[in-house]
Amino acid sequence: MKAIICGAGISGLSAAAFLDRAGWDVVVVEQADGPRPQGYMIDFFGPGWQAANALGIVHRIRELGYRVERLEYVDSRGNARATLSLAKLSRIAKGEFVSILRPDLELAIREALPHRVDLRYGRTVVAVGQGRASVTATLDDNAVLEADLLIGADGIHSVVRELVFGPEEEFFHYLGFQVGAYSFRDWDVAAQIGDRFAVTDTRNEAMFFYRLRDGRITAMAVHRSDDAALPEDQQAMLRSRYRNLGWICPAALRQCPKDFYYDQVAQIRMERWHTNRVVLLGDAAAAVSLLAGQGASLGMAAAFVLADELMTGADLRQALDTFETRIRPSVSASQEAGVSAAQWFVPATRYAALMRRTMIRLEGIPGMERLISSALIGKSGAAL
Numbered sequence: 121m122k123a124i125i126c127g128a129g130i131s132g133l134s135a136a137a138f139l140d141r142a143g144w145d146v147v148v149v150e151q152a153d154g155p156r157p158q159g160y161m162i163d164f165f166g167p168g169w170q171a172a173n174a175l176g177i178v179h180r181i182r183e184l185g186y187r188v189e190r191l192e193y194v195d196s197r198g199n200a201r202a203t204l205s206l207a208k209l210s211r212i213a214k215g216e217f218v219s220i221l222r223p224d225l226e227l228a229i230r231e232a233l234p235h236r237v238d239l240r241y242g243r244t245v246v247a248v249g250q251g252r253a254s255v256t257a258t259l260d261d262n263a264v265l266e267a268d269l270l271i272g273a274d275g276i277h278s279v280v281r282e283l284v285f286g287p288e289e290e291f292f293h294y295l296g297f298q299v300g301a302y303s304f305r306d307w308d309v310a311a312q313i314g315d316r317f318a319v320t321d322t323r324n325e326a327m328f329f330y331r332l333r334d335g336r337i338t339a340m341a342v343h344r345s346d347d348a349a350l351p352e353d354q355q356a357m358l359r360s361r362y363r364n365l366g367w368i369c370p371a372a373l374r375q376c377p378k379d380f381y382y383d384q385v386a387q388i389r390m391e392r393w394h395t396n397r398v399v400l401l402g403d404a405a406a407a408v409s410l411l412a413g414q415g416a417s418l419g420m421a422a423a424f425v426l427a428d429e430l431m432t433g434a435d436l437r438q439a440l441d442t443f444e445t446r447i448r449p450s451v452s453a454s455q456e457a458g459v460s461a462a463q464w465f466v467p468a469t470r471y472a473a474l475m476r477r478t479m480i481r482l483e484g485i486p487g488m489e490r491l492i493s494s495a496l497i498g499k500s501g502a503a504l
């Protein structure tokens with residue numbers, strides 16, 4: 121059996137690894153010229169952990185990742201107003217909780233791929249043809265690949281989805297936020313961050329900082345915006361919108377590069393993720409958004425379940441139906457959690473900001489830990 125996978129992100133690489141183990145021939149087509157260096161910090165926990173275990177990469181994820189003890193909401197001088205114990209959250213997740221840069225998680229999965237997997241960078245799919253016995257994908261170099269299954273794992277703005285299921289607007293649900301992420305080097309700023317996740321305790325826009333092992337700082341900026349349109353000059357917008365947050369923010373904004381990750385915060389909601397010989401995976405099928413904080417984990421879990429179903433020997437349609445049935449409850453729970461986490465993530469009002477601080481300060485009260493963890497990490501899916 122042969123699969124073409126469009127997209128070498130977390131979901132696509134995981135699917136390649138699992139299908140290869142199941143004896144499939146796999147070609148992965150990735151539009152970037154090589155592994156994408158741009159990234160942001162991901163909290164990795166939940167159903168993907170089991171998938172990582174099955175791939176034998178948990179030790180590598182722990183090695184590349186970070187065990188952050190605490191997250192502090194800070195005032196305009198960097199002093200903690202409320203401290204959340206991530207160590208406790210990790211205990212609730214039974215230690216299966218790591219913070220890791222997205223490119224590092226991709227690296228851990230890529231390392232698990234044998235050389236026989238045909239990984240083609242700098243290529244994309246421009247046309248898809250479906251027949252009864254096979255599917256074809258035409259690439260932008262005019263190569264035509266034929267396979268039993270085409271997997272669209274090409275992210276929230278999936279081209280496979282657009283080609284096969286319809287225009288993005290039909291499935292794209294903007295959540296009212298935009299996000300930018302980049303990393304930079306500044307020893308003075310790094311010293312002020314220390315060994316915590318530092319988040320500005322602000323309304324409508326917030327910056328998140330963490331100091332990496334090599335001294336770099338990873339910065340994420342999230343703000344509310346009723347207008348879904350992306351600004352033309354994203355660097356200038358960031359610098360102007362966040363300029364009054366105080367503390368290290370002005371220094372961090374000065375070092376925002378021209379080219380950095382910037383996008384809308386959104387979810388993809390579809391009634392079906394497959395048709396005939398094409399199936400969507402990860403963000404392409406069901407982005408849950410950074411507000412839910414489980415997208416990477418669900419992408420890996422979905423890849424695991426997909427390969428599991430394809431291995432049963434059931435006919436393709438049956439396998440894809442069961443795949444959807446197994447994974448959908450976790451995705452739906454995560455999408456709901458994402459929507460309701462919005463006020464926690466970046467409060468819009470003084471009251472919401474106060475509630476967040478109060479909940480964190482009451483963390484020691486029985487039951488409160490779970491309430492906070494479900495606000496932050498959602499209901500951990502029963503996925504697998």
Ligand SMILES: Cc1cc2nc3c(=O)[nH]c(=O)nc-3n(C[C@H](O)[C@H](O)[C@H](O)COP(=O)(O)OP(=O)(O)OC[C@H]3O[C@@H](n4cnc5c(N)ncnc54)[C@H](O)[C@@H]3O)c2cc1C
Nearest residue numbers: 127129130131151162163244274275402403413414415416
């Ligand atoms: C700022 C931020 C913070 C986040 N934090 C968390 C978190 O804490 N925890 C968590 O679990 N998740 C988090 N997420 C979500 C997580 O990053 C995604 O859910 C996850 O990366 C999805 O993986 P994917 O492989 O499905 O898609 P992607 O990561 O988008 O990968 C898609 C791949 O397909 C490639 N591609 C795109 N178009 C084409 C094309 N036309 N042809 C060929 N290749 C193509 C892309 O280059 C990319 O390599 C966060 C997301 C953001 C933006």
